[in-house]
Amino acid sequence: xxxxxxxxxxxxxxxxxxxxxxxxxxxxxxxxxxxxxxxxxxxxxxxxxxxxxxxxxxxxxxxxxxxxxxxxxxxxxxxxxxxxxxxxxxxxxxxxxxxxxxxxxxxxxxxxxxxxxxxxxxxxxxxxxxxxxxxxxxxxxxxxx
Amino acid sequence: xxxxxxxxxxxxxxxxxxxxxxxxxxxxxxxxxxxxxxxxxxxxxxxxxxxxxxxxxxxxxxxxxxxxxxxxxxxxxxxxxxxxxxxxxxxxxxxxxxxxxxxxxxxxxxxxxxxxxxxxxxxxxxxxxxxxxxxxxxxxxxxxxxxxxxxxxxxxxxxxxxxxxxxxxxxxxxxxxxxxxxxxxxxxxxxxxxxxxxxxxxxxxxxxxxxxxxxxxxxxxxxxxxxxxxxxxxxxxxxxxxxxxxxxxxxxxxxxxxxxxxxxxxxxxxxxxxxxxxxxxxxxxxxxxxxxxxxxxxxxxxxxxxxxxxxxxxxxxxxxxxxxxxxxxxxxxxxxxxxxxxxxxxxxxxxxxxxxxxxxxxxxxxxxxxxxxxxxxxxxxxxxxxxxxxxxxxx
Ligand SMILES: Cc1ncc(COP(=O)(O)O)c(C=O)c1O
Numbered sequence: 203x204x205x206x207x208x209x210x211x212x213x214x215x216x217x218x219x220x221x222x223x224x225x226x227x228x229x230x231x232x233x234x235x236x237x238x239x240x241x242x243x244x245x246x247x248x249x250x251x252x253x254x255x256x257x258x259x260x261x262x263x264x265x266x267x268x269x270x271x272x273x274x275x276x277x278x279x280x281x282x283x284x285x286x287x288x289x290x291x292x293x294x295x296x297x298x299x300x301x302x303x304x305x306x307x308x309x310x311x312x313x314x315x316x317x318x319x320x321x322x323x324x325x326x327x328x329x330x331x332x333x334x335x336x337x338x339x340x341x342x343x344x345x346x347x
Numbered sequence: 348x349x350x351x352x353x354x355x356x357x358x359x360x361x362x363x364x365x366x367x368x369x370x371x372x373x374x375x376x377x378x379x380x381x382x383x384x385x386x387x388x389x390x391x392x393x394x395x396x397x398x399x400x401x402x403x404x405x406x407x408x409x410x411x412x413x414x415x416x417x418x419x420x421x422x423x424x425x426x427x428x429x430x431x432x433x434x435x436x437x438x439x440x441x442x443x444x445x446x447x448x449x450x451x452x453x454x455x456x457x458x459x460x461x462x463x464x465x466x467x468x469x470x471x472x473x474x475x476x477x478x479x480x481x482x483x484x485x486x487x488x489x490x491x492x493x494x495x496x497x498x499x500x501x502x503x504x505x506x507x508x509x510x511x512x513x514x515x516x517x518x519x520x521x522x523x524x525x526x527x528x529x530x531x532x533x534x535x536x537x538x539x540x541x542x543x544x545x546x547x548x549x550x551x552x553x554x555x556x557x558x559x560x561x562x563x564x565x566x567x568x569x570x571x572x573x574x575x576x577x578x579x580x581x582x583x584x585x586x587x588x589x590x591x592x593x594x595x596x597x598x599x600x601x602x603x604x605x606x607x608x609x610x611x612x613x614x615x616x617x618x619x620x621x622x623x624x625x626x627x628x629x630x631x632x633x634x635x636x637x638x639x640x641x642x643x644x645x646x647x648x649x650x651x652x653x654x655x656x657x658x659x660x661x662x663x664x665x666x667x668x669x670x671x672x673x674x675x676x677x678x679x680x681x682x683x684x685x686x687x688x689x690x691x692x693x694x695x696x697x698x699x700x701x702x703x704x705x706x707x708x709x710x711x712x713x714x715x716x717x718x719x720x721x722x723x724x725x726x727x728x729x730x731x732x733x734x735x736x737x738x739x740x741x742x
Contacts, residue, residue, distance in 0.1 A: 235690035242728040260727040262652035262671035
């Protein structure tokens with residue numbers, strides 16, 4: 203069996219929404235170089251809808267594929283719908299990830315949430331802090347799974 | 348184009364080796380322990396194979412034991428010396444920080460059983476000196492086990508000098524020569540080697556067969572009990588096709604060792620020169636004091652597994668010491684031991700060549716690797732921080 207599913211390979215070889223965004227409304231960066239993966243997500247939000255999204259990733263094949271898939275899952279969705287996207291949704295949409303790579307999908311969920319949190323913070327919007335990853339915890343990314 | 352540049356992981360069985368193996372699957376399939384003619388014919392070939400390999404290593408045929416490969420040979424050599432040590436109340440072993448896991452995990456098991464192990468630090472090019480070994484030897488030392496050449500960065504260690512120190516101090520010296528055998532000259536007598544491991548699949552022999560040289564007089568601990576093959580030291584019906592293939596492969600490799608080293612070394616140097624032009628990269632280990640076929644670079648700002656997968660999609664088979672590529676959380680212990688920080692070690696690429704590689708293949712690698720590195724850097728937030736000056740370059 204190949205290490206990755208065809209969907210993972212497709213998103214890795216042809217990543218969707220890759221790049222940076224000049225006028226992003228929210229930016230989230232998680233992971234760290236020491237662990238070997240960093241994900242950065244940019245969101246453009248209009249009327250409570252994720253109008254556009256971009257990602258940049260330093261990491262393995264599944265990190266790049268997870269980022270790409272996460273952007274697809276939230277593009278055009280309301281903020282509430284986007285916040286409801288979990289790492290499991292990313293894994294399922296990819297047709298599965300090897301157990302040792304599951305943390306990549308966690309990172310993708312965290313990057314996305316951190317970008318939305320940044321949008322809230324920048325615009326002075328009230329939110330439930332428990333809904334968002336604790337940034338200190340991001341440092342421990344490589345000890346997950 | 349398809350380019351196999353992962354020969355340190357394993358190599359293809361050469362056509363001549365395959366031809367040497369087939370008769371022992373098809374016609375002369377007898378068990379060398381059988382008394383009938385076909386069995387005895389197999390036994391004669393087994394003896395000839397042992398003699399041929401012993402000649403190339405400069406040892407006696409009776410000092411050579413056939414095993415299932417490098418890992419088994421490493422395990423048996425280390426455990427044998429450790430058991431001798433325990434009987435004399437000597438339970439200290441010296442090794443390096445850059446050994447293969449077949450050595451490191453065997454030593455970890457011995458540590459759990461009460462042995463102490465000294466892991467000698469290596470230089471920035473992966474070297475230890477005989478002087479370091481000399482200083483580490485104590486009254487309790489029963490074994491020095493130091494690899495002949497490193498599988499990741501290709502460093503060739505000063506085995507002869509280390510062996511001389513061990514001889515002088517009366518300590519057994521084992522060397523894991525899995526990456527060296529068939530690629531650089533080995534002479535166990537001249538190089539003061541007491542025990543040596545090798546594996547056929549690294550020099551165009553088949554997988555799952557190897558050899559252990561043990562100087563006569565050193566007591567061997569049996570790991571596999573049974574019918575008493577290999578003079579009772581390693582039971583199990585001999586892997587005749589495998590052993591015949593290994594002996595042929597070793598004969599071919601040793602007979603052509605200088606010509607192959609010159610050819611492969613030239614390809615290696617071409618790759619090193621070309622890849623060095625990529626900005627913010629570094630060659631791991633010494634440019635010259637390395638295996639003829641080993642090229643290993645770190646590229647800042649990218650991760651090795653994604654580099655490998657992209658190269659694979661272009662038909663290039665390579666390898667990396669990144670955590671993801673090795674299926675663990677930490678990047679290669681070898682790259683960390685030569686002082687590469689984690690984030691740099693994650694971005695490593697090993698290309699390992701053999702005499703079947705061509706100039707055209709090197710040109711193709713040199714055309715594709717820079718493109719793939721640039722592509723990954725362009726999507727890397729870490730690279731952005733580096734070029735914008737937010738973070739400082741390491742390389
Ligand atoms: C240095 C070294 N030692 C030991 C081994 C293990 O050999 P084998 O795969 O034959 O068990 C290898 C290769 O995998 C190696 O490169």
